[in-house]
Amino acid sequence: MKKIILRIILVAFLLMLGIIFFIIGKEHKVFIDNRDLTIAGKTYTAAVRYEVWVDGEKLGRTTLNPGKRNVIYLAGPRHKIVLQELESxxxxxxxxxxxxxxxxxxxxxxxxxxxxxxxxxxxxYQDK
Structure with a gap:
């Protein structure tokens, strides 16, 4: 009886561990967009060049100019983006x-x- 209970606990632990690893390792394709956008009647205009860092890593090899888009693949649920405006x-x-x-x-x-x-x-936002 003790062996059965121990095996059930072990299987439950491994299932929980698998779920946690799935959530942490889930990869997301994230487009960083420096383009004009209209949301709910309000327009946001891209007029400035930015250096973009996501989770402490620089996005691509160049800066993100107005009208451009870059892609990054992120794993896990929580992230941080840092922007710095560049001029010349x-x-x-x-x-x-x-x-x-x-x-x-x-x-x-x-x-x-x-x-x-x-x-x-x-x-x-999520692309439709």
Whole structure:
């Protein structure tokens, strides 16, 4: 009887561990978009070039110019994006930081930089 209970506990533990690893390891395709966007009648205009860091890693090899889009693959539910405005190759203005969460059903999402800079909570959306 003790062996059966021990095996049941072991199987339950392994199932829980598998679920946790699935959630932590789930990969998301995230587009970082520096394009104009209209949400609920409000337009966010991309006019500035940014250097973008996601989870401490620089996005791509270049900066994100207005009208451009870049892609990054992120694993896990919690992330942090940091933006720095660039002018003539030099950092100007203050650093903009935002934490965001991705759910399991979001396999492909878009982060709109002008909306994020403007402080909109709708900067993260799922492509239809």
């Amino acid at each position: 190759g030099k950092v100007v203005g203050k650093e903009i930081e935002k934490n965001f969460n991705l759910s399991l059903n979001q396999t492909q999402v878009i982060i709109n930089i002008p909306a994020l800079v403007a402080g909109s909570d709708l900067f993260l």
